[in-house]
Amino acid sequence: MDLRPVTDPFRSLLYVAGGWACLAMAMLGVVLPLLPTTPFVLLASWCFYRGSPRIHAWLHRSRTFGPTLDDWHHYHGIRRGLKHRAVIMVLAVVGLSMLYNSLPWWLRYATVGLVACGLYVIWTVPTLPDDAPRAPRTLAE
Numbered sequence: 001m002d003l004r005p006v007t008d009p010f011r012s013l014l015y016v017a018g019g020w021a022c023l024a025m026a027m028l029g030v031v032l033p034l035l036p037t038t039p040f041v042l043l044a045s046w047c048f049y050r051g052s053p054r055i056h057a058w059l060h061r062s063r064t065f066g067p068t069l070d071d072w073h074h075y076h077g078i079r080r081g082l083k084h085r086a087v088i089m090v091l092a093v094v095g096l097s098m099l100y101n102s103l104p105w106w107l108r109y110a111t112v113g114l115v116a117c118g119l120y121v122i123w124t125v126p127t128l129p130d131d132a133p134r135a136p137r138t139l140a141e
Helices: 009-031 038-051 053-061 066-075 080-099 105-124
Strands: none
Touching: 009 038, 009 053, 038 053, 038 066, 053 066, 080 105
16 A cells, blocks of 8 residues: 555645545544544544645644644554543533433433443553653654
8 A cells, every 4th residue: 555645636635635624523523522533633644644745744743733643653542641531521521411412212322332432442542651751753843
């Protein structure tokens, strides 16, 4: 599988559009409990790498996503504090949603099952201690 940036302008445009779509989904995932954020940011980074090295570098230099992307690139894991915040947010939002909605019983069970799958994924990703050294910047500042 060829993982180098593409040179065809049309394919490059498709990758960039996909990257922006993934980044939009990641932003939605910040507020919607069943939509993950980190996988969409990682996918956006890959799309931008293939389609636009300039936008890829911008994403990695961002204060919001850069450190997490660098940790993933260097250590293949996420920091303990970030993992705990993600789990707490998911449980709080889903718990409040279950408490204040009138979903049928089967949809409640389906939601709990999907949330359990998501939490399983979060917990199986390798964990970095919060005091681990910061990953070296993958792209020039």
